[in-house]
Amino acid sequence: MKRSKLDGREFDVIVCGGGSAGVAAACAAAKAGARTALLERLGFCGGTPVAGMIHTLDAVLSCEDTSQIVVGGYASDLVDEITRMGGRGTDDNPGEVLSLHPEYMKIAADRLLARAGVQTFYHSAVFDAMMDGTRVTGVEVALRDGRAQLRSGCVVDGTGDAEVANFAGVKWAMDEELQALTYHFRLGNVASGVTWVDLEDGCRTAMQAAGDHVRYGGPWVIRLTNQEVSINATRVYGNPIDPSDLSAAEQEARESMLVIYEILRQGVEALREAYIIAGATQLHVRESRKIAGEYVLTEEDILARRRFPDVIALGAWPIDIHPTNGYVGVHPHKDSPPKPYEIPYRCLVPLEVDQLLVAGRPISTTHRAHGSTRVPGTSMATGHAAGLAAALSVRSGVTARRVDTRKLQDELLRQGAILSLDQTVTQ
Ligand SMILES: Cc1cc2nc3c(=O)[nH]c(=O)nc-3n(C[C@H](O)[C@H](O)[C@H](O)COP(=O)(O)OP(=O)(O)OC[C@H]3O[C@@H](n4cnc5c(N)ncnc54)[C@H](O)[C@@H]3O)c2cc1C
Structure with missing residues (x-):
């Protein structure tokens, strides 16, 4: 395969994947003075909330008290930028989720990356780790003009599926009972004057009446504008890291979208004239690999709000697991909203492999704890810490595993992160 003109380039920090975790990591590393590259296989950043058409950022706010911000730093910068651009969704949504317009999310991420001084490479799929x-000494990546070996002092894996960790030989686990895969879609021309609550209730009733409510989830409805909603309802099952399974699941999910659209159109008065604006760029994955890290966060840690000396992020979402056997209903946190809890640095540090940090969905947790840590707010917080730790490792010449976590915490706080259960701020 032809070599890219970038072949052999060297950076202090390379971040793979431009989702919630990856963009936060890249901005943090660059702000700390590291020469930073971000490699994203799509043509835009934002990851699942954008490409998956989820449109919301859970766990930036506390579910218990939705006026409390629990993730600062990059998350705050992103929300502020989108708000300034007029890209916030309507207020007619559940209070604990931040609803943001996906096109504004893409542009806001671009602006924050440029401001921080990150070199962003789109259409760049990482396919191996250099060892x-x-x-880890860098990554191999397919760029637009050919393959390249890019070298770095430290790599952050923000691919959502621990792809780089897998290439590097990091041990990982995947639960036998994986959460469902979902293909979101957007409907336009929704009748005006209907509240979000009425709309969501109407959709649920229609699905139940059609007898398909067990097969599909929710439906969970997010209102983007008065006339436009995003629907989270398709549910397909399969192994998301098996090429054949994932391809079959993509096809099944698109067919499901049509079935659900017809049920909703016929069963919900306000959706009678609605049409499909678009389906997500791809089927999205709630759960795949989880790395074996220096510490494995558990459900007990979350519920007991265990304190960690190396805390680098706060989580705030309930143990939210979309089961494999189908159910309809509301998220569990509606009954028992969780309090913010601590996540230690060690969850980002893989066992045995050096100069690689993993952030976002695949951090080292149990299946139950992952039900809480997997969401974008928390992914941004762990990404922020991973990017800064990578920069500190390169700057100080100590391995990422041995980074001084006191120093890391100080620098995180200087960059606006929220690390203490008592430090949460009000919006
Ligand atoms: C179906 C579904 C519904 C959800 N619903 C909600 C919801 O309602 N509200 C909510 O807040 N959260 C929701 N989530 C959770 C949330 O969106 C994700 O878990 C979270 O975004 C994970 O962030 P991440 O940064 O780890 O990964 P991602 O956001 O997935 O980002 C990973 C990025 O890495 C890129 N990438 C992957 N592999 C490579 C590679 N080899 N080379 C280069 N780039 C690569 C991808 O293109 C992507 O941009 C949902 C998730 C799913 C799947």
Whole structure:
């Protein structure tokens, strides 16, 4: 395969994947002075909330008290930028989710990356890790003009599926009972004058009447504008890291979208004239690999709000697991909203492999704890910490595993992160 003109380039920090975790990591590393590259296989950043048409950022606000912000730093910068651009969704949504317009999310991420001084490479799929023994020294990436070996002092894996960790030989686990895969879609021309609550209730009733409510989830409805909603209802099952399974699941999910659209159109008065604006760029994955890290966060840690000396992020979402056997209903946190809890740095540090940090969905947790940590707000918080730790590792010459976590916490706080259960701020 032809070599890219960038072949052999060296950076202090390379971040793979431009989702919630990856963009936060890249901005943090660059702000700390590291020469930082971000590699994203799509043509825009934002990851699942944008490409998956989820349109919301859960766990930036506390579910218990939705006026409390629990993730600062990059998350705050992003929300502020989108708000300034006029890209916030309507207020007619559940209070604990932040609803943001996906096109504004893309542009806001571009602006924040440029401001921080990150070199962003779109259409760049990472396909291998470069190794010197157990130390990651860079990545191999397919760029638009050919393949390239890009070298770096530290790599952050923000791919959502721990792809780089897998290439590097990091041990990982995947639960036998994986959460459902979902293909979101957007409907336009929704009748005006209907509240979000009435709309969501109407959709549920229509699905139940059609007898398909067990097969599909929710439906969960997010209102983007008065006439436009995003529907989270398709549910397909399969192994998201098996090429054949995932392809079959993509096809099944698109067919499901049509079935659900017809049920909703016929069963919900306000959707009678609605049409499909678009389906997501791809089927999205709630759960795949989880790395084996220096510490494995558990449900007990979350519920007991265990304190960690190396806390680098706060989580705030309930243990939200979309089961494999189908159910309809509301999220569990509606009954028992969780209090913010601490996540230690060690969850980002893989066992045995050096100069690689993993952020976002695949951090080291149990299946139950992952039901809470997997959401974008928390992914931004762990990404922020991973990017800064990578920069500190390169700057100080110590391995990422041995980074001084006190120093890391100080710098995180300087960059606006929220690390203490008592430090949460009000919006
Ligand atoms: C179906 C579904 C519904 C959800 N519903 C909600 C919801 O309602 N509200 C909510 O807040 N959260 C929801 N979530 C959770 C949330 O969106 C994600 O879990 C979260 O965004 C994970 O962030 P991340 O940064 O780890 O990964 P992602 O956002 O997935 O980002 C990973 C990025 O890495 C890129 N990438 C992957 N592999 C490579 C590679 N080899 N080379 C280069 N780039 C690569 C991808 O293109 C992507 O941009 C949902 C998730 C799913 C799947």
